[in-house]
Amino acid sequence: QIPEAILFDMDGVLVDVSGSYRRAIIETAASYGVTVTGDHIESLKSEGNANDDWRVTQRLLERAGVAADLGDVTERFERLYQGTVETPGLKATETLLLSRDELKQLAGSFELGIVTGRPRADAIYFLEQHGIADLFDVVITRDDAPLKPDPAPTRLALERLGVRRAWLLGDTPDDLRSARGAGVLPIGVLAPPLGEGDLGPARSVLRQSGAGTVLDRTSDLLKILS
Numbered sequence: 065q066i067p068e069a070i071l072f073d074m075d076g077v078l079v080d081v082s083g084s085y086r087r088a089i090i091e092t093a094a095s096y097g098v099t100v101t102g103d104h105i106e107s108l109k110s111e112g113n114a115n116d117d118w119r120v121t122q123r124l125l126e127r128a129g130v131a132a133d134l135g136d137v138t139e140r141f142e143r144l145y146q147g148t149v150e151t152p153g154l155k156a157t158e159t160l161l162l163s164r165d166e167l168k169q170l171a172g173s174f175e176l177g178i179v180t181g182r183p184r185a186d187a188i189y190f191l192e193q194h195g196i197a198d199l200f201d202v203v204i205t206r207d208d209a210p211l212k213p214d215p216a217p218t219r220l221a222l223e224r225l226g227v228r229r230a231w232l233l234g235d236t237p238d239d240l241r242s243a244r245g246a247g248v249l250p251i252g253v254l255a256p257p258l259g260e261g262d263l264g265p266a267r268s269v270l271r272q273s274g275a276g277t278v279l280d281r282t283s284d285l286l287k288i289l290s
Contacts, residue, residue, distance in 0.1 A: 067249065084155050086102060091144050119134065161282045163283075179204045179232065181212060182205055187203055213237070215246040232248045250276055252275030
């Protein structure tokens with residue numbers, strides 16, 4: 065069924081965060097003397113309830129036997145991600161996974177929205193930096209509603225858009241469960257990996273989490289809708 069709106073998760077779907085949020089998790093863990101890999105992150109996120117990267121980092125530390133205060137973990141993480149006067153933040157590495165032209169093409173036929181676990185300031189910063197803020201009719205962040213897998217942020221997006229039929233593109237089980245809970249069609253997307261690993265397990269996890277289909281990359285959406 066053709067949707068009235070298309071909703072996007074940001075990280076791994078609209079934004080390549082392999083050099084930013086994922087790298088911040090790895091480097092924050094390293095600051096505690098713990099080695100974390102991209103596979104460790106993927107494994108934990110596949111378990112669900114992992115939409116908060118500060119808490120994800122803390123959980124990875126816990127699994128390595130390191131008890132760390134969430135406030136301290138968050139502070140170290142944010143210093144890496146946001147940067148300082150002397151050092152550019154990892155957020156400077158972020159790039160679009162769907163071009164402005166492709167998004168504009170979609171915006172010509174559908175309402176577009178974002179449902180993300182990012183703080184609002186980080187979400188808006190990226191959208192404005194990359195010149196695509198004007199293409200989205202609604203942006204729901206962790207400041208507006210509980211984090212996915214709770215269906216509340218997805219429902220809020222529908223409510224603010226004034227639509228009932230929508231698709232949500234997400235790269236984690238939390239995204240897809242939020243979509244299902246809100247009566248939205250979940251579309252899985254394989255996020256850009258940190259390395260060149262086997263994407264078969266990631267595809268399987270998304271299917272098991274309720275994905276109606278799994279895209280190799282976000283831009284494949286345009287082929288489905290053409």
